[in-house]
Amino acid sequence: MKDLKPLTLPAIWNMSFGFFGIQFGWGLQMANMSAIYQYLGASEGDIPILWLAAPLTGLIVQPIIGYYSDRTWHKTLGRRRPYFLVGAILASLCLLAMPNSGALWMAAGLLWILDASVNVSMEPFRAFVADLMPPHQRQVGFAMQSLLIGLGAVLSSSLPWLLTQLGVTNDAAHAGAIPQSVRLAFYIGAGVYLLSVLYTIVTTREHPPEAEPAAKDAAAAPMGFVGEILHGISHMPHVMRRLAVVQFFTWLGLFCMWIYFGPAIAHGVFGGQPGSPAYQRGIEWGGVCFATYNGVAFAVSFVLVALAQRGVPAKAMHRVGLLCAGAGLLSAGFVHEPKLLIVSMVGVGIGWATILSMPYALLSNSIPPAQMGFYMGVFNFFIVLPQILAATVLGPVVQHLLGGRAIAAVMVGGASMLVAALALQRVPEAASTQTVSTL
Helix, strand or coil, rough: CCCCCCHHHHHHHHHHHHHHHHHHHHHHHHHHHHHHHHHCCCCCCCHHHHCCCCHHHHHHHHHHHHHHHCCCCCCEEEEEEEHHHHHHHHHHHHHHHHCCCCCHHHHHHHHHEEEEEEEHHHHHHHHHHHHHCCCCHHHHHHHHHHHHHHHHHHHHHHHHHHHHHHCCCCCCCCCCCHHHHHHHHHHHHHHHHHHEEEEEHHHHHCCCCCCCCCHHHHHHHHHHHHHHHHHHCCCCCCCHHHHHHHHHHHHHHHHHHHHHHHHHHHCCCCCCEEEEEEEEHHHHHHHHHHHHHHHHHHHHHHHHHHHHHHHCCCHHHHHHHHHHHHHHHHCCCCCCCCHHHHHHHHHHHHHHHHHHHHHHHHHHCCCCCHHHHHHHHHCCCHHHHHHHHHHHHHHHHHHCCCCHHHHHHHHHHHHHCCCCCCCHHHHCHHHHHHHHHHH
16 A cells, blocks of 8 residues: 555544544434333333344455455445445434334334444544554544544433433323434434534545455455454454453443433432333433543543654553443442542543554554455454443343342443453553554
């Protein structure tokens, strides 16, 4: 590949802006899907299995999209942008349809399609930075993505609450219906998602490859594709193997929070039952808590960039982040005043900032440049595998071992974060010092 010229800050903003929309849609899903399931009749014990579609989709879609995006070249849209566009269109349609779900099976099916679509548009974005930016400048590219992720998550998580403050009712039209504030938030999210990705597609051009991509060869030999997937997994770089354990426990903790935090607060702190005004107030406050940790992550991202420039190892920063996140989730189990949950979310936000950037900083130099998309997809296995575990095991655990207490599942997530911090010790120290500049 020919030498890449450094990009200006506005150009980096343009190429990263699609991530704002992707995270906007993702944030709406994370903050509201458990409540939507309960509005449609699911019990707390049913919620994890209803999330199972999301990780199964990611497990299949991410390596396939990464593999083929490495081998794609369209004369108008380029290499990664075709996937951005298709995923954004499908995800926006799902966001429009989701709040109109009339049955539990419909919402679960739409979540399946939504997650597949989000993965199609999101997975190539990490490789997009490596495609367009010289190695010494990728720090700024990943940092810009992290900032836009934080901004999109803050706005989307708090949107139903903001709409309620502006006068939109948070009451359902009838029992089993989804409140108007949630419906309107999803409609807004559909527009933000599509327009943000279109902005990046229109304002950012990709470089044509020096050689013709091998897409035709891959399509003609599907067993070659399967063989490369298996070879990639079995021959993961050493740093990637060690980081996989850290990622597994990190994301297990996150999914415990995402699946159960809203219902835990609505029931345990606000004393509501699904369908009651108190329960909806609790769900909205859970969205404010999610907006808080995302806002903290947004601010901390600036600090991480400054620390990286001063040579602070990525491993050290990530360890602090994981410890803060673990403490934040564990402390939520002892809080009975809604406003004090904000303090817990500060710790989660510090951890979330490092989770979004430090694993990629530790990993980036160990990935072959020509297989950037593929290996990013394989690395994401260790995000979706813990979600599969959470979806299949958490329900029975909460129901039979934790006495149906959703807040206990959130605290299990905190303990998982602490395990991830311990596992980080096994990641070679040299890797963190070599790759800290690729935040």
